Amino acid sequence: MSQPRYLTGDKAGIQEFLDKFDVFLFDCDGVLWSGDHLFPRVAETIEMLRSQGKQLVFVTNNSTKSRADYKKKFDKMGIPCKVDEVFGSSYSAAVYIARILKLPAPKNKVYVLGESGIEQELASEGVQFVGGTDPALRRDIEPEDFTAMADGSSLDPDVGIVLSGLDFHVNYLKLAMGFAYLQRGAIFLATNTDSTLPTAHSLFPGAGSVGAGLVKAFGKDPLALGKPSQAMMDAIEGRFHFDRSKACMVGDRLNTDIQFGIEGKLGGTLAVLTGVNKKEDFLGEGKEVLPMAYVDALGDLLG
Numbered sequence: 001m002s003q004p005r006y007l008t009g010d011k012a013g014i015q016e017f018l019d020k021f022d023v024f025l026f027d028c029d030g031v032l033w034s035g036d037h038l039f040p041r042v043a044e045t046i047e048m049l050r051s052q053g054k055q056l057v058f059v060t061n062n063s064t065k066s067r068a069d070y071k072k073k074f075d076k077m078g079i080p081c082k083v084d085e086v087f088g089s090s091y092s093a094a095v096y097i098a099r100i101l102k103l104p105a106p107k108n109k110v111y112v113l114g115e116s117g118i119e120q121e122l123a124s125e126g127v128q129f130v131g132g133t134d135p136a137l138r139r140d141i142e143p144e145d146f147t148a149m150a151d152g153s154s155l156d157p158d159v160g161i162v163l164s165g166l167d168f169h170v171n172y173l174k175l176a177m178g179f180a181y182l183q184r185g186a187i188f189l190a191t192n193t194d195s196t197l198p199t200a201h202s203l204f205p206g207a208g209s210v211g212a213g214l215v216k217a218f219g220k221d222p223l224a225l226g227k228p229s230q231a232m233m234d235a236i237e238g239r240f241h242f243d244r245s246k247a248c249m250v251g252d253r254l255n256t257d258i259q260f261g262i263e264g265k266l267g268g269t270l271a272v273l274t275g276v277n278k279k280e281d282f283l284g285e286g287k288e289v290l291p292m293a294y295v296d297a298l299g300d301l302l303g
Contacts, residue, residue: 004282004283004292005292006293007300015303017293018054020268022247023054023248024049024054024057025236026056026059027061028060028070029062030274030276031274033077034198034199034200035199037201038078039274040297042298042299043077045301048301049301055242057085057086059087059249059260061227063093063191063192063207064117064168065117066088066091066116066121067087068120069117071083071086087236087239088121089192089225090117090121090122090191092191092226093118093122093190094124094125095125096189097110097122097125098125103160103187106157106158107159109130109156109159109160110162111131111159111162111177111181112129112165113170113174113178113210114132114165115167116133117165118163119133130156131174131177141173145173150180155177161186161189162178162186162188162222163190164210164222165191166206179217189223189225190207190208190211190225192206192207192256193207193221193224193226195209196209227259227260228255228259230263244264248269249266250269250271251271251272252277253275253276253277254277254282254289257269262289269292269293270295271291272296272298279294
């Protein structure tokens with residue numbers, strides 16, 4: 001397998017690479033920004049690609065924000081973006097639940113382990129939910145809670161799905177309630193299973209780390225609906241109608257972004273080194289997940 005091509009500083013190589021593709025799928029955290037810090041020349045790079053007639057889709061595993069939330073962030077960062085160009089793991093999960101699973105009422109309610117981004121996208125698809133940001137769950141577990149969950153008196157009988165995402169207020173009570181629903185036959189889904197979240201120029205526990213307690217207790221992995229899940233790729237293709245051979249996935253994480261593009265049989269993948277993985281992770285012999293090319297930062301595509 002040929003080694004990835006290094007494009008930073010190679011103006012002719014960059015244009016040759018860009019000319020191969022009509023569509024670019026972008027990860028956000030670690031590629032465009034880190035937390036509230038926009039990486040240099042990102043807005044100009046996005047503008048350059050649009051000027052060349054490229055179709056852009058922003059594909060994020062961060063489940064804490066809805067598409068509308070992301071639109072506000074793009075606006076704040078000075079990057080022109082339409083809500084319809086954003087495809088997040090929360091939206092992917094909501095579409096899967098509403099349009100693919102289509103569980104019959106009344107056993108079609110979702111128990112959410114996560115933030116308001118998940119709730120907003122479920123609501124946009126007409127899916128009912130409990131848990132999530134409910135302030136009643138942001139407390140320590142009490143002895144009576146164990147009894148009420150064991151006999152089911154504190155559980156919603158209409159919950160048929162447990163959806164696990166990134167939850168900044170996770171606690172034992174929330175995990176115990178999710179496990180109780182799973183024991184009663186609820187379908188186990190996850191917005192994504194990223195182990196870490198890149199933000200503020202560092203790494204923090206991601207959605208996969210938050211949901212690890214449920215996985216360990218239940219003994220089964222959830223169906224993940226974020227990158228690298230091909231259920232997400234199929235949904236994106238169905239939404240945007242593009243030729244996969246003329247599409248390129250741009251990301252900072254090998255086991256989600258780059259693997260997502262490779263397994264989706266996209267025409268190319270581009271790694272940037274401003275997030276999780278460094279070049280040592282994919283250069284050299286014996287590396288399993290290799291991008292087609294890489295740059296130090298997304299802004300390097302300006303040449």
